[in-house]
Amino acid sequence: MADPAPNGLVRSLERLGNTATSKIWRLGFAARFFAYTLLHSGTAFRRFGLTIREIYFAGVLSLIIILVSGLFVGMVLGLQGYDTLQRYGSSEALGILVSLSLVRELGPVVAGLLFASRAGSAITAEIGLMKATEQIAAMEMMAVDPIARVVAPRFWAGVISMPLLAVLFSAMGIFGGYLVGVQLIGVDEGAFWSQMQASVDVREDILNGVIKSIVFGIAVTWIAVFEGYDAVPTAEGVSGATTRTVVTSSLAILALDFVLTALMFTGGNVR
Amino acid sequence: MAATPIVELDRVSFGYDAARPVLHEVSLSIEPGSVVGIMGQSGCGKTTMLRIIAGWLKAGAGRSTVLGEDLARLDDAQVFALRRRMGMLFQFGALFTDMTVFDNVAFQMREHTTLPEELLADLVAMKLEAVGLRGAAQLMPSSLSGGMARRVALARAIALDPQLMLYDEPFTGLDPISLGVIARLIRTLNDSLGQTSIVVSHDVEECFGIVDYVYFVSAGRIVAQGTPAELRRSSDAFVHQFVSGAPDGPIPFHYPAPAYVADLAGAGHG
Numbered sequence: 079m080a081d082p083a084p085n086g087l088v089r090s091l092e093r094l095g096n097t098a099t100s101k102i103w104r105l106g107f108a109a110r111f112f113a114y115t116l117l118h119s120g121t122a123f124r125r126f127g128l129t130i131r132e133i134y135f136a137g138v139l140s141l142i143i144i145l146v147s148g149l150f151v152g153m154v155l156g157l158q159g160y161d162t163l164q165r166y167g168s169s170e171a172l173g174i175l176v177s178l179s180l181v182r183e184l185g186p187v188v189a190g191l192l193f194a195s196r197a198g199s200a201i202t203a204e205i206g207l208m209k210a211t212e213q214i215a216a217m218e219m220m221a222v223d224p225i226a227r228v229v230a231p232r233f234w235a236g237v238i239s240m241p242l243l244a245v246l247f248s249a250m251g252i253f254g255g256y257l258v259g260v261q262l263i264g265v266d267e268g269a270f271w272s273q274m275q276a277s278v279d280v281r282e283d284i285l286n287g288v289i290k291s292i293v294f295g296i297a298v299t300w301i302a303v304f305e306g307y308d309a310v311p312t313a314e315g316v317s318g319a320t321t322r323t324v325v326t327s328s329l330a331i332l333a334l335d336f337v338l339t340a341l342m343f344t345g346g347n348v349r
Numbered sequence: 350m351a352a353t354p355i356v357e358l359d360r361v362s363f364g365y366d367a368a369r370p371v372l373h374e375v376s377l378s379i380e381p382g383s384v385v386g387i388m389g390q391s392g393c394g395k396t397t398m399l400r401i402i403a404g405w406l407k408a409g410a411g412r413s414t415v416l417g418e419d420l421a422r423l424d425d426a427q428v429f430a431l432r433r434r435m436g437m438l439f440q441f442g443a444l445f446t447d448m449t450v451f452d453n454v455a456f457q458m459r460e461h462t463t464l465p466e467e468l469l470a471d472l473v474a475m476k477l478e479a480v481g482l483r484g485a486a487q488l489m490p491s492s493l494s495g496g497m498a499r500r501v502a503l504a505r506a507i508a509l510d511p512q513l514m515l516y517d518e519p520f521t522g523l524d525p526i527s528l529g530v531i532a533r534l535i536r537t538l539n540d541s542l543g544q545t546s547i548v549v550s551h552d553v554e555e556c557f558g559i560v561d562y563v564y565f566v567s568a569g570r571i572v573a574q575g576t577p578a579e580l581r582r583s584s585d586a587f588v589h590q591f592v593s594g595a596p597d598g599p600i601p602f603h604y605p606a607p608a609y610v611a612d613l614a615g616a617g618h619g
């Protein structure tokens with residue numbers, strides 16, 4: 079062959095183009111899937127028992143990991159926070175540091191990451207396996223819309239569970255900070271709580287944190303149900319989809335967190 | 350005068366893309382009350398035919414009429430409405446693994462009707478009794494054998510008394526006893542409930558034992574049809590090969606390949 083380079087170049091460009099097209103196509107499909115799920119959410123609310131059952135699987139069964147992680151994150155915050163604050167003689171501000179870190183950032187973000195790996199992966203695997211074992215097809219054949227019956231209840235269960243888990247994570251974390259800061263190290267208890275009460279704003283801090291966790295809940299559960307529904311119906315397909323759920327939703331949480339923080343907390347100071 | 354066919358395909362073609370046609374001008378007609386077999390090798394297009402009849406796939410060309418409805422004219426909601434008059438038994442049952450046998454059979458009744466639970470329990474018991482598994486109502490699908498799971502799936506498929514039953518490879522992977530049970534159930538349910546059934550299969554003996562008429566499909570075309578008795582007597586080379594299970598014939602044993610000698614002489618010595 080005289081000159082193989084142009085062929086190789088053309089082929090690489092073709093591959094690049096194909097990859098880009100298929101990614102964009104999939105994104106479009108995911109968006110349509112999202113819209114379809116929202117439009118067919120009637121069943122999830124009319125027969126709320128279906129959603130409650132999923133809240134149990136996604137939310138209640140995630141409680142242990144959320145509460146234990148929250149406690150430890152709060153305890154570490156207590157230790158690290160005290161270590162830094164006492165250098166400036168302001169160790170009684172520990173309550174503010176622990177609570178603001180948790181309600182603004184760590185609560186929603188870490189609870190979101192844990193939720194993605196505990197509940198998101200389970201949702202993807204379950205829907206993927208239902209597809210692989212033709213349960214989804216059987217449902218369609220019985221004239222039951224699987225998006226309304228299977229996907230929408232799981233989606234709303236995730237959206238409802240996520241902020242509750244994030245709030246519990248933060249509460250547990252604050253308790254962990256209190257245990258370490260007040261009970262172990264000996265920071266003044268009155269200062270710990272009163273400074274926290276004075277500095278944490280319900281709308282500015284807590285509500286914004288809850289909004290974050292709702293957004294993360296939507297993102298994680300959307301990704302989880304979509305990956306499950308779109309999984310190649312084989313063992314490798316389902317395992318790949320489960321991995322993609324954890325990776326994509328973790329990245330989505332971190333990216334969304336940056337955008338939301340920029341919108342919520344810069345207070346117009348960023349030029 | 351012949352009764353109106355329950356299913357009629359008229360020169361139906363289908364392909365996932367232009368380069369790979371799956372069905373080519375397939376025509377068939379299925380009379381009410383009959384059990385019809387669609388037989389052929391794996392990958393010949395018989396499951397695709399079943400999916401077109403179920404309104405799952407839209408035919409690329411030709412006319413498909415099922416239960417008096419022209420499938421091309423139906424929107425999604427109308428296809429769903431049509432499916433309430435059909436039942437389908439999937440290859441491996443496709444039971445909902447998070448529900449008991451009872452809840453599996455009750456699924457369609459709960460989704461599509463507002464029957465009180467007591468009546469529903471009676472109906473489920475009747476359906477399970479028909480397949481001999483009333484005593485297994487509270488078991489989970491994971492504790493059923495393959496044959497039992499298939500029978501539960503059959504009870505679920507007939508839950509709303511469908512007019513048309515579709516069976517996708519109902520005999521695959523079953524032991525001889527379960528296989529015989531399923532085969533007899535297909536025939537007796539069809540006759541006692543006044544259904545019409547289509548059985549997609551490649552099990553010659555089981556299928557021939559229960560069907561009234563058979564269509565043979567090969568490479569997306571109907572290559573032979575007739576009653577089981579006619580087909581056993583057929584001199585058609587394909588039918589003969591399929592019925593006798595001969596390894597070579599019109600369907601070659603070898604996948605297309607270059608000449609064996611040339612391959613051996615050339616490969617690995619270059």
